[in-house]
Amino acid sequence: MHPYSEVPLAKPNYHHARRQKELARKTKQQEKQQKRAAAREPTATDSVEPTPALDGAPAQDPNSLSGK
Numbered sequence: 001m002h003p004y005s006e007v008p009l010a011k012p013n014y015h016h017a018r019r020q021k022e023l024a025r026k027t028k029q030q031e032k033q034q035k036r037a038a039a040r041e042p043t044a045t046d047s048v049e050p051t052p053a054l055d056g057a058p059a060q061d062p063n064s065l066s067g068k
Helices: 015-040
Strands: none
């Protein structure tokens, strides 16, 4: 029997599996970045500050209990 008489088998193509794995990795990385960005953004309650009065009078604290 001749050594070249056997038909060589084609190499398996893993392109699809590799692409799926890469897409999954990128999706996971993007989700992590979105979580980090959301954690860095100040919430609406954190950014609330009393505005100073325009006429030069001191701003009244909205949490004070005085009847003024």
